[in-house]
Amino acid sequence: MTRNTTGGRQRVRTARGRTAASTRWLERQLNDPYVRRAKAEGYRSRAAYKLLELDQRFQLLKGAKRVVDLGIAPGGWSQVVRRRLPGAAVVGIDLLPVDPIDGVTIFQLDFMADEAPDRLMEALGGAPDLVLSDMAANTVGHPQTDALRTMALVEAAHAFACDVLAPGGTFVSKVFAGGADSALVAEMKRNFTTVKHAKPPSSRKGSVEWFVVAQGFKGRKVEAD
Structure with missing residues (x-):
């Protein structure tokens, strides 16, 4: 009450x-004004406004035809994509069950499972222009451990993005305070034209949450025999 x-x-x-x-x-x-706004505008969570604000700054959704949503639950980011890009193909994956979203293929599956990347790409039907990751590991209450577990997911999402993105594509991932570690940022800069960290206004001030935005994918490297 x-x-x-x-x-x-x-x-x-x-x-x-x-x-x-x-x-x-x-x-x-x-x-929370974002919670009230999400309810009024039909979004499943306040997280939708994080993507909207990141898109306003970085033009993430412009021209995207295929989008992957890693850690889709409860579905706010994919709702934004569908509203902004009604003709785009969208696939999402999460350990948690997610209510259906019109025009989005959803897998209830561990992204770290061996079969997950192939199932996502088969459903998408082609190279994505945008890979979004809102994944975070379940916290255990030990800050260093929590950060390491979430960073492992960021690294896995980045590796997946570099395997599947179309040239010029974009990768966006949640990270914790301090951003992606220096080694990962250096790797991103080798693979993307620009790499920036951002904290959208809708991300709570007291939260350790940040996002890394990597744009202008340079294409997959072809290894010599």
């Missing part, structure tokens, strides 16, 4: 069985 305080801010009353942390989370959700 909630009650209004001065200025219209929603306060959550304590309830039996609810922890203080969950009460704070619920209160934050109720007072």
Whole structure:
């Protein structure tokens, strides 16, 4: 149950069985303008505005015909893609179940599974212009471990992008505070024309979340015999 305080801010009353942390989370959700806006505009999560804001800055979606959404749940990013690019082919993958999205092929599957890349590409029908990754490892409460586990997903997503992207394509991935590590950034700069970090306005100020945006894929390297 909630009650209004001065200025219209929603306060959550304590309830039996609810922890203080969950009460704070619920209160934050109720007072988050992006949560209210997402509900009003039919997006499944406030994360949709992170992609919209990144697109406004970097023109990520311009001209894209095929898009891969890694860590698609609950589907906000793919909703943005479909609204902006109704003719684009979109495939997504997540460990969690995701309600259907019109025009999006969704796999409930571990992206790290051996068969995942082939299944995504078979469904997409051609090289993507854009690979999006909102993947993050489940936290264990140890900051260094959490960062390493999520960085492993970023590295895997980057490797996948470099295997499948069309020349000139774009890779976008969630990273944690401090951004992608220096070795990975150096590798991205070898594979893409520009590599930048960004924190969109809709990303909560207290969050350690950032995004790395790599644009202008230079094409797959052909190894000599």
